[in-house]
Amino acid sequence: MKRRQLLTLLVGAATARPIRSFAQQSVKRPVLGFLVAGSQASHGAWVTTFAQRLSELGWADGRNVRIEYKWAAGDVQKTEEFAGDFVRQKVDVIVTSAYGVVAAKQATSTIPIVFAAYGDAVANGFAASLSRPGGNVTGLSIQPGELSSKRLELLREAIPSVRRLAALVNINYAGLKQELAGMRVASARMNIELNVIEIATANDIEPAMAKLSGHTDALYVYSEPLTNANKSQIIAATASAKIPTIFAFREFVDAGGLLSYGPNFSDLFSRAAEYTDKILRGATPADMPIQQPVKFDLIINLRAAKSLGVSISDSVLMRADEVLE
Template structure:
């Protein structure tokens, strides 16, 4: 659940095992790996590799790290746009984030899309959910956005249940949340992202150098919507969203 204090110890164990490749998810894990070794190849999956300073450029990473980098800032703008399509009048969005996990600085500096105000609500784990709900209420938010793809399946259920209690329209990062009852999602397929990292590992084990392997970015994004949840919230889903949806939960 995002405990970063264990990273140095875990990496020390990997170095002692003399592994051939280290795979990291999230920017902090990648940064910790880069600090631990400049010799062992690192394959990462992060939101913004260049923005976080993990590599020099997408085309020429340099160093001993390469991998997949998302389009986090662009994705956020698109999610806000979809929220406004589904819930016209959306103007105050509460964004649930564990900021320590390395969200790109541009997310907080970029002009707010479509006149929407974005309020960051820190979420580090289950212990924060009640406080987060209280904050959302105090902010008088009219929609919720979740950016973090939590790997803990139990916590994903808790997040969806907590957001449901706000009775607000909410957009999630992947369809796994929609299958659990979340209203809708827009983002990359986790399976495809993991497949990308596997390809990098294979190339490196065959002799390729990370410095010479360009960073890959997602080219396909899924839109999923839960019609049952929409009905519960009294939301009429626009036809254009239904036509664009890749996944529909009845």
């Protein structure tokens, strides 16, 4: 009898241990660290798009995955601090964009990093090639050099009288080198005088905008988290000075800017969720090709044009994806 009891206990112990272990494993959920380069006002809709697409792919926040959000609002120091926080927490994936990619890569070479929008990852040393990145970083590239040239061409076609152009530039912007190079080539080709105005923090914006009145025919805003988070201030200043503006994000035009041309960022953040899904299911960033935008939007604000006293050429209006009237 005692022998039977001993055998029963041994068998019970052997079978119970895996069950407890499985229960513990099933409770553990992967953690995503979403390092948002902007603010809730500037990036909230894009982040929501990411979360919705991730849910469609089977990952519901709070059920089988946990998403932790940190909002840097274009602040470089906060971005770096938040990246370090995620590494210390040992999150499973870091999702980010813009300077967040730089901060995350500086903080870790092992945790997978998915970028929803970044410049040239190969030129900046974060990937060996677009087809095979080879490291812990992958995502969506936004081709800053090519697009800056295209925007300048659109601006000149929309408003042929532009001869002097100011460019508001965040010196911490990850894609600055490539975008500025494209601007210089295009402005020289079109015989436009280019004046680069540098900023680094939100406190630099007001004095920078004060330099524009009477010294430029239009303003090109390098659209990134810092300028996006402070777009209302920028647009109010240019409206008061009657200066036409061109941006990369349609959100600037929705807020009162004149023109925008660039990738559809909602689509980019949705596609970033697809990268994240694959990594959560076992894929590695090293083998996941960096992709480029497939949707580009030209948005024109005729209300802003009217208040500025400018007329947009019909050739550009006909190509617009959306005209705000």
